Structure formats: C-alpha cells, structure tokens
C-alpha cells in the first residue's frame with residue numbers, strides 16, 4: 283500500500299542549526315500516528331515542512347506517492363491536508379460559527395457543508411452550544427474542539443495536529459485525545475505531534491514503557507532504526523535536537539508510535 287503521507291530522509295535547517303536529521307515517516311490511510319518529542323526536538327518544524335512553510339534542504343515529502351516537497355500551501359490544502367495548529371489559532375473576535383465555516387472555505391457544496399456541520403456538532407456538542415459566542419471567550423479545551431471541527435469541515439485526507447493537548451487541564455487532555463481517536467475511528471487519517479507522551483498514550487493500550495524509553499533513550503530508537511525493522515509500535519525517529527546533536531537523549535528525541543487501526547483503540 284502507498285503511504286498517504288511520507289517524509290523521506292528529510293534534513294531541515296534554520297541557518298546553521300539543523301532541526302531534522304534524515305527524518306523518515308510513513309502514514310497509511312486510516313492510521314493515527316503520534317510523533318513524540320520534547321521541547322525543541324523539531325516537531326513543529328516537521329509540520330511546517332509538511333505544509334510547505336519551511337523547505338527541507340534535502341529529502342522529500344510525498345503525498346499518496348506524489349512528490350509534494352515544492353508544493354505551495356494552497357496546493358497542499360487543495361490536495362486535502364488540513365491542520366489543527368499549535369495554540370489553536372482561532373479568530374478570537376469572530377463567532378464560533380464563523381470560525382468553523384472558514385474550514386469549509388474551499389468547498390462549493392454548501393448544502394453538504396451545512397449537513398456536515400450538523401454532524402460535527404453531534405460529535406462536539408459543547409461547540410454547538412456556543413455557535414454565536416466570540417471564539418476568544420471559550421476555554422482552551424473548547425477552543426481546541428472548535429479548531430478540530432474547523433479542520434474536519436474541510437474534509438481532510440490527512441488531518442495534522444500540532445500538540446492538541448498543550449495547555450489543557452488533565453480532564454480536557456483526556457477528552458481531546460478521546461475525540462482524536464473517535465475522529466480516526468470514523469475514517470480520518472490523523473498525524474499528530476505531542477510532547478505529552480504519557481497523556482497521548484496512557485489508557486490507549488499503546489505501550490507506555492516503550493514510549494518513555496524511546497523519548498529518553500535515543501540509542502534504543504536508533505538501534506531499531508538502523509536495523510531497519512520498525513517494531514510494531516515504533517515507526518521512526520528524529521535525529522538529535524537542533525541545538526545538541528551530541529546529547530540528544532537529554533534534549534529530547536522525537537519518535538512516532540503507530541497505533542494499529544481498530545485494534546488498540
């Protein structure tokens with residue numbers, strides 16, 4: 283099967299600072315993949331590379347087998363990439379409804395949009411109760427739900443989420459992650475980056491011990507990587523963090539964990 287999103291030996295730099303060292307990642311249709319990493323390990327940069335906001339110095343981004351490395355953001359969005367950005371990025375003075383409809387900006391099927399919105403509000407009832415409220419007055423967790431619903435209204439082929447649990451209370455972290463899993467179960471391919479490994483994996487029947495080991499033990503990751511046999515739970519890893527290649531374990535190393543579709547959620 284062809285990966286719907288593939289990062290192939292991506293090396294990204296900010297001037298002299300290298301953020302990615304041969305980053306590779308495959309996401310297949312219907313999967314949910316969580317890329318884990320500490321501060322400054324290059325997670326948001328991976329999102330920027332995928333969305334064409336930062337060009338890698340070498341390596342490729344492939345969408346369903348097509349080389350999209352040089353595509354502009356409009357082309358990527360037209361293809362079906364959608365983002366739930368870090369810190370939500372809602373328009374605070376616009377209503378929740380207006381924010382949601384921005385997600386359908388490119389769609390011509392207005393009637394279907396209205397139906398999809400109704401369906402989404404069943405999934406996000408709290409959002410439905412606040413449609414006419416200014417988005418900036420919602421709580422962080424509620425804003426996260428609006429950002430997710432907005433992205434879903436664009437009918438993503440791949441939904442990319444940058445730290446969806448950032449700044450949320452434990453209760454909201456759990457709610458948001460449950461929703462991410464529900465969205466995936468309903469058929470959306472999800473790629474998310476998180477530094478909140480325990481929250482991202484706990485109770486989701488994805489091995490936490492492996493996650494912790496991977497996050498803090500770069501050798502553990504790279505050994506698996508070099509042997510070229512991604513274990514069932516492990517897909518791929520970043521190299522070192524941008525500022526310290528020599529001490530990646532201390533700086534945080536990002537790894538992704540593949541959650542087998544259907545079985546572990």
Ligand SMILES: Nc1ncnc2c1ncn2[C@@H]1O[C@H](COP(=O)(O)OP(=O)(O)OP(=O)(O)O)[C@@H](O)[C@H]1O
Nearest residue numbers: 296301320321322323324325326327328477524525
């Ligand atoms: N515009 C930029 N110019 C220079 N360096 C940058 C720029 N953006 C990011 N970096 C550096 O690249 C590295 C990776 O940053 P990135 O934001 O991708 O990390 P992250 O894993 O998302 O971190 P966090 O979880 O703290 O948001 C960091 O060392 C950061 O300082």
